[in-house]
Amino acid sequence: MQRAKGYDPEPFDLPPIFQSPARSGAMLPWFITKFMWPQSLLWIGLGALTYHVLTPSLDRFSSLSVDDIAILWARNVVVMLVVIGGQHYWLHIRRAQGMEFKYEGRWLAQNRKSFTFNDQTRDNMFWTLVSGGSIAALYEAILFRLYAAEAIPQLDALWAIALMTIAVFFIEGVHFYLNHRLLHVDPLYQWFHALHHRNVNTGPWTGISMHPGEHLLYLSLPFVFLVIPGSPFLVTFSLIYLLISPSPSHSGFHRFKLGTTRDVHGGDIFHNLHHRYFEVNYGTLLVPMDAWFGTFHDGSLEAHELMKKRRRNTPEAGDTSEVINDG
Numbered sequence: 001m002q003r004a005k006g007y008d009p010e011p012f013d014l015p016p017i018f019q020s021p022a023r024s025g026a027m028l029p030w031f032i033t034k035f036m037w038p039q040s041l042l043w044i045g046l047g048a049l050t051y052h053v054l055t056p057s058l059d060r061f062s063s064l065s066v067d068d069i070a071i072l073w074a075r076n077v078v079v080m081l082v083v084i085g086g087q088h089y090w091l092h093i094r095r096a097q098g099m100e101f102k103y104e105g106r107w108l109a110q111n112r113k114s115f116t117f118n119d120q121t122r123d124n125m126f127w128t129l130v131s132g133g134s135i136a137a138l139y140e141a142i143l144f145r146l147y148a149a150e151a152i153p154q155l156d157a158l159w160a161i162a163l164m165t166i167a168v169f170f171i172e173g174v175h176f177y178l179n180h181r182l183l184h185v186d187p188l189y190q191w192f193h194a195l196h197h198r199n200v201n202t203g204p205w206t207g208i209s210m211h212p213g214e215h216l217l218y219l220s221l222p223f224v225f226l227v228i229p230g231s232p233f234l235v236t237f238s239l240i241y242l243l244i245s246p247s248p249s250h251s252g253f254h255r256f257k258l259g260t261t262r263d264v265h266g267g268d269i270f271h272n273l274h275h276r277y278f279e280v281n282y283g284t285l286l287v288p289m290d291a292w293f294g295t296f297h298d299g300s301l302e303a304h305e306l307m308k309k310r311r312r313n314t315p316e317a318g319d320t321s322e323v324i325n326d327g
């Protein structure tokens with residue numbers, strides 16, 4: 001498939017602490033200015049708003065019924081329609097910044113048989129709202145039930161919850177790499193993950209457009225709190241982070257314009273390269289497991305040559321070469 005040429009950002013670096021030589025002193029400024037600001041801070045804020053304003057209190061979960069899951073599902077749907085739908089409306093329906101900063105020089109697919117309902121946006125919304133929203137609600141209700149029964153350890157101190165909130169980003173770096181890497185192994189790829197990879201040109205609703213089999217794995221992050229201390233807030237925050245943060249990262253736009261002169265961090269070139277080339281960048285940049293296991297692509301020509309060489313040395317490389325020939 002030939003790629004319609006769009007915006008190509010500069011190659012990116014590893015986080016300072018993982019560069020060689022390691023630049024430990026530069027890590028904190030990098031973490032705050034490149035990772036936390038603005039998106040990750042926004043996810044913490046949205047997690048707090050969702051937990052404190054839109055979530056029933058823990059007493060409700062002393063028994064577990066279908067309505068409790070239904071309430072959490074409806075809440076997820078509202079948050080997703082507002083935040084993901086808002087980006088889709090602004091960038092892809094209103095096309096407020098046109099093609100500026102857009103990775104691919106074409107719009108989302110309509111009338112294409114490979115998508116459910118023959119339409120990429122409807123396909124992506126369906127899997128996100130129906131499967132993603134409900135599996136997240138089920139997991140949240142199960143963990144709330146365990147906290148209500150005091151069956152798992154719970155953090156109380158605000159400072160401990162704050163530290164664990166930051167730790168969630170790192171834990172997810174490992175969790176996402178592992179489950180995503182596993183999903184690229186056949187037959188799991190064919191059964192589950194191929195559905196997400198129908199999308200080469202991605203939009204906000206593509207982020208968690210996944211098969212239920214993939215949602216079961218991808219959304220399982222908060223079960224880490226069965227073994228390390230967490231809290232009900234941390235469960236809601238982790239799930240909101242998993243449901244919402246992939247929407248800007250898959251939005252298709254590298255930066256979001258604010259007015260005519262300013263722009264902020266938008267899409268995730270790291271993961272965009274995964275949609276383009278499949279066998280690179282399985283994880284996240286924050287915890288660069290790809291660099292440690294030899295599948296890192298930073299968007300440079302050198303990384304591209306290395307990837308091609310790896311592919312020539314893999315016997316099954318022929319399977320995907322047709323789709324990933326980027327010219």
Ligand SMILES: [Zn+2]
Binds near residue numbers: 196207250271275
């Ligand atoms: Zn993706």
Ligand SMILES: [Zn+2]
Binds near residue numbers: 180197274
């Ligand atoms: Zn993948």
